[in-house]
Amino acid sequence: MNNRVNPGFKKELQKFGMSEQWNECFHCGNCTAICPLSENEVLFPRKGIRVIQMGLKDKLASYVEPWMCYYCGECSETCPRDANPGELMMTLRRYLTSVYDWTGMSRKFYTSKWWELSYILFFALLVIVLFLIYLPLRPDAYLMVNESGGVMLNHLVAGISGDQFIRIIEFGDWAMAIIVAFILVSNILNMFYKIILSNKSFKVPFYAYFTEFWRLIYNFVTQSKFSKCDDKNYWVGHMLLMTGYTTMFILVVVALPAFQTEKVVDWYNWQRLLGYYATFGILFFLTVVTIGRIRKKDIKLQYSHSTDWLFIIMLGLTTITGIVLHIFRLAGLPAATYYMYILHLAILVPMIMVEVPFSKWSHLAYRPFAIYFSRLKQVALSKQYSTGLAPAI
Amino acid sequence: MEEPRIGVYVCWCGTNIEKVVDVAEVAKAMEKLPNVVLSKNYKYMCSDPGQDLIIKDIKENNLNRIVVSACSPRIHELTFRKTLEKAGLNPYLLQMANIREHVSWVHDDKKAATDKAKSLVAAAVTRVNHHEELQKRTVDINPATLIIGGGIAGLTAALEIADAGKKVFLLEKTNHLGGVVAGIDQSFPYFDSAQQIIQQFIKRIKQHENVEVLLNTKAENITGYVGNFKMPLPMLGIDAELEFGNIIVATGLKPYDPSAIREYGYGYLPNVITSLEFEKMLMSGKIETKDGKTPEDILIIHCVGSRNKNCHEYCSRTCCMTALKFATQLRSALPKANIYQAYADMRSFGKDCEELYLKASQKDIMFLMYDQQKYLPEIRRAPNREKCEMLVEIEEILSGDMVEVPADLVILMTAMEAHEDVKDVARTVGVSLCGNDFFIERHPKLDPVATTTDGVFIAGTCQAPKDIPDSVAQAKAAAARVLSSIDVGQVEIEVTTAFTNEDLCCGCQTCISVCPYKAIGFNEENRVSVVNEILCKGCGTCSSACPTGAIRTRHFTDKQIMSQIEGMLSMTKRKSKKTELEV
Known part of the structure; x- marks a missing residue:
């Protein structure tokens, strides 16, 4: 590991939204002391700030602690120098996302709005063009309204049956999921290499990979670390968003035939109830965060990177187009429903393609894996302790 | 010589003495000693009423010796000497007994403390019997x-x-x-x-x-x-x-010579220079390496020769500020250079110096903290493939990491010695x-x-x-x-000096060899030692070394000291007899 100090490194981090006060820190350690999540073997944020100040790039790449931080903002409130350690951790999460991403796209998106916007526009246009060319609206679409007045969504395309339409959409779903998963998984492997394998100062015992694995699943589902932050409401809100989104994801990818049904099912059916729950969950938290980011009263929402806004806008538009689409369908407006459907996908697809593997949304994987890797490191170090070796810090 | 008439004054010092020592009892015990005319205790002897009391007693009772038993003579001996002068007595006819620092402040057993105080005051009383009048002397000052x-x-x-x-x-x-x-x-x-x-x-x-x-x-x-x-x-x-x-x-x-510190390679690495050498560079207006290149990475190392038990343990007090000054000057001279400071503790005290630190720290300078007691930064020549001249390994203690700093020029903030x-x-x-x-x-x-x-x-x-x-x-x-x-x-020169009795001096010159002030000369003609009473500080070393008793120190004669010891023992003797009887 290269331990050469690098005064120019700050410029690199400034591209990822590092605040002006980054060098104010004089290492009193109040932030680490007040942090409800910082514990004996996983100390942050002070140490990370020191690494930033010295520009130790390699050390930073192996630094897992930013993922342990859920940004309650207490450190920034306590900081006597207004160095804003919470925001520095946020910057580091953006930076680390780009470090893990071997394709280099993440770095491009975080450091250049134009790159990100072009990429989004490309996928949006791709979706629109593919639909308009290969799945055009049938001329007699106005007839595709069933007896209860709802639009028969799967029968709006010329020349194919409802089943075929579902299969095509499902194929698209899976293709997208596989591409995204491939990039994300390879990035996680890269993260694993940087945090665990490249660090020669400890060696993880083989059994630990299995004995510690439950933490990965447990933390993914419960986000129990997040709940240890003092602001519990925020955890509840995030939980609504997360379960809402996961529900929606399962409905549209795994259970598409049951969700995107021929007929509009009655409101009390599970598909519609789950759909409403998901919509509410996403919309609720999104509204809270949007208001927070505009009002800038809450310290964790004071500083908004362009990617933060883009994420809110994309997810918001996806949700709104989904709702409008649903209303058009209930109202029996086939053509409007179909074009709204295309628009909905033209926002959803680029959002997934940019956010999940390369940007903000990748934290859904990095956070639980970070907890897992950090545990592996701790197990390795505590084993070395008992054999008399000093732990690497 | 007239018969001694002694007045004894036991001070309370507010409650400082009084709460541990039974001052009334001490005063009473002194009444019985020979030549003591009166013995009193008073709350503050050093106050104006206290001093007036002594003056009044001297005049009314014709006293010619005074004992003040109070605090340390370092504090109030001069005060009471002046009191005696005011009453028309020679100021050297005073003896003080220190029953505050030596008794009440260091003991808590009231009985034992009172006994000890009695011994000390009795010693002063027996000594003051033998005091002589001494005259003050002055010399002229050469105005050059x-x-x-x-x-x-x-x-x-x-x-x-x-x-x-x-x-x-x-x-x-x-x-x-x-x-x-x-x-x-x-x-x-x-x-x-x-x-x-x-x-x-x-x-x-x-x-x-x-x-x-x-x-x-x-x-x-x-x-x-x-x-x-x-x-x-x-x-x-x-x-x-x-x-x-x-x-x-x-x-x-004298600036410290850093070549003694192996880690810094001063004298061996051409681009490791001292702070004063860098000052010269600044005065010449050209900041460059020995090869004439403009340095890109400059490291300033603090505490070179200071605050380390292998060099000097003291802080040289100016290096931190000078280092901050250097960093500021470097930043304006070389806006693109990387400037590092390896410091142990930033001690920028003094008027406008903390402000200097603040300003310097806003000039894009990397501060690295090292432990000057344990691991000094180690400078070595950089391998050829590197762009920089030297690489410096620093155990950075704010992070706990071993870091490597590239450097083309290293400035050592050398100590003052x-x-x-x-x-x-x-x-x-x-x-x-x-x-x-x-x-x-x-x-x-x-x-x-x-x-x-x-x-x-x-x-x-x-x-x-x-x-x-x-x-x-x-x-x-x-x-x-x-x-x-x-x-x-x-x-005014010292009165309590040594003087020689030339009849007793055997000319052995022992006194000359022991005198720390070079105050004793030798009269070759008479083969006797002669004290220069202006140089003499009255330390008494010669008196104690003299084998014949020819050289004596005024105010500290053998008689005065022996009588003081006798007086001190007189109180305990009586007590030990009593204990013998009891046994």
């Missing part, structure tokens, strides 16, 4: 002053005294004036030119009618005493000598040195520019590391002390 050292402190003091119209001899051992300040570019924290300050001083000194500058001259063979010192100038002729009444020692500092010949100076002027070879002041807080030798003052970095303002302040203070003694024109 010798200043040793032509640095900023010496120059300041010289100008101050010369401007007051008094003669100054300014000695400088090198061939130029200005000292270390002459080698400094700008001073911290205001970045004003040190050259302007010092060159102006030098110009004025050279033109001053009252200043005689003696370059290439060391202070040697100074004889005499306060008011009347002499120093021969053999290079100007056999009889040439300087005569002066006071001396200001301002011999300054005493000159090698400072011991010769100390011997010549009769001043003591501390463990770090700095001159010791008479009192660190209350008398910081005087020394234990009357007429010898110290100023500047020969006393301790300090910056320009402190050196100047100290030089002016020393000058003020000299001027005030010149103004008085006379100086």
